[in-house]
Amino acid sequence: NAGVTQTPKFRILKIGQSMTLQCTQDMNHNYMYWYRQDPGMGLKLIYYSVGAGITDKGEVPNGYNVSRSTTEDFPLRLELAAPSQTSVYFCASSYRNQGNYGYTFGSGTRLTVV
Amino acid sequence: DQQVKQNSPSLSVQEGRISILNCDYTNSMFDYFLWYKKYPAEGPTFLISISSIKDKNEDGRFTVFLNKSAKHLSLHIVPSQPGDSAVYFCAASARETSGSRLTFGEGTQLTVNP
Secondary structure, eight states, X not given: OOOEEEEOSEEEEOTXXXXXXXXXXXXXXXXXXXXXXXXXXXXXXXXXXEETTEEEXXXXXXXXXXXXXXXXXXXEEESSOOGGGOEEEEEEEEOSSOTTOOOEEOOOEEEEEX | OOSEEOXXXXXXXXXXXXXXXXXEEOXXXXXXXXXXXXXXXXXXXXXXXXXXTOSEEEETTEEEEEETTTTEEEEEESSOOXXXXXXXXXXXXXXXXXXXOOEEOOXXXXXXXX
């Protein structure tokens, strides 16, 4: 049971380039999330999805796009990379009605935009 | 608007002593609270949670206390062990309005010295 898998683990982008951060979960969780972690700022929600075909914005969605074509996959797209998007990105998943509402997180993608 | 705040960026304790990590929140709609633990280069992992109908929840060495009138919760680790050294995130959910979405604090780096 792999849980939540994120790829790549590290990436350096030039300003203006685009990329997709991949996220896959094998726990049949209906909810999935993308967070970014900046130093001293905690985790900020970028986008989330309550099921296949449904996505919604979180606190900091500007500069990102997502899609949820299957229950398992929730890729995050950066279209025009900017230095402000340098961060560690975490994907997570959860059950809607799980008693403890606990998320399962991936191990993160460290992105640097230069 | 930081709805969940962890005012101590770092905490250092001796092995065997008690570690107390604090968290304050401002949103009165929050009704479920969680603590996550994060090691370097890994994603956060769920540690313990508490519902707003309780004021205490215990799991082994970990106890979470909730003071709703003060909008304050704390995580007690007794006894502290060197393996507890990690970043601890407090998180909260307003299940009626936000479903399973979590709002995270900034994190506290706990160092347990042998």
